[in-house]
Amino acid sequence: MKRISKVLVFLLMTVTFSLLCMPAEAALSGDYYSDSDAKEFYDSISFREIEPTENMGKIVSFDVANQILLAFSSQKIAVCDTSGKILKAFEFQTYGNYYVQWCGDDIQIYFVRGDSLLTVMQDGELVSCIAVNPDRATNETSIQKLEHKTTCEISGVTYKIQKGRPILELLSGYKYTQMVKIDNTGRETILYDCTAQYSSETPTIIVLIIMCFLIMLTIVIYWQKNGRKSQQISALKGILK
Structure with missing residues (x-):
């Protein structure tokens, strides 16, 4: 009886976690790492909190819920308020592309190389890690949406990542130097801009x-x-x- 209860509790926790961590646009699924394997992966990328700086590099991915989540080409991510102020920043070491999304109040980072989905709290504490199967149809679609996502709309307010100088940034691929906020009146506010930082290019x-x-x-x-x-x-x- 106790064993059945434990199984039911585990299933309930799994379903609840999946529902909480199911963004409307990109719900990735897979097999959970064991606690020890998840910790090993977390340690292998040297995930750590850092002091925020004004310009953290070009944006490669973002998501918006109650707060803004940004991923930069410099292997850093940041949590910002809706005015663009950076509240938290983290750094890690990896090779290849990576994308971010909110999972409730937690942060998820999908690492393309290795197909791993890491979930951490906003204080950087490890929550879990999932081995994602990129060949699964639903995952393939979700990964493509993460890769090409440049716009989020929340309560009538639109957030966009864009190239500050589109013609001169043609060769930068899916990297963006600006994030803008457009309110329901159409007024546009630049929340993040590192265009000048790359003027030497x-x-x-x-x-x-x-x-x-x-x-x-x-x-x-x-x-x-x-x-x-x-x-x-x-x-x-x-x-x-």
């Missing part, structure tokens, strides 16, 4: 754009000349016949 990007343009122009001219030559040769052959 601008000359390099401009040079690359010019080089690409010149290469394309050269190819077009080459094709046009060869096309005309081919037409002239064909016409000459026709006359000789």
Whole structure:
């Protein structure tokens, strides 16, 4: 009887946790790590709290609920209030991409390399770790939504991550230098902006754009000349016949 009770309690806790940690857009599922394996993974990435700084790098992922959750390209994440003030910041070590989402009041980080979903409290304490199967249809869809998510709407207020200088940031991929808040009147407020921090990249990007343009122009001219030559040769052959 006691064994059955324990099983029922475990199932109830599992279902409850799953429901609490089911964001509307990206609910990832999988097999839970054992406590020791979860702790080993947590320690292996050296997850720790750090002092927040004004600019923490380009944004690679975000989520909004009662607070804002940001992930940066610098292997850092931050919890902000809805005015953009950073309340908590954490750092970790990993390779590959990662995305964040809220799980109730807890933080979830999905590590693409290793397909691991780590859940921690806002004080950085470990909650759990899940081995995600990326080939499962529902997980595949959820991962894609996490990867491409750039907008969140909460109670009529829209939060967006965007490129501060879209043309000059074409080569940065899914990395964004700004987060903006748009209220229900349409007024836009910049909550986070690190565009100026990467101004040194601008000359390099401009040079690359010019080089690409010149290469394309050269190819077009080459094709046009060869096309005309081919037409002239064909016409000459026709006359000789």
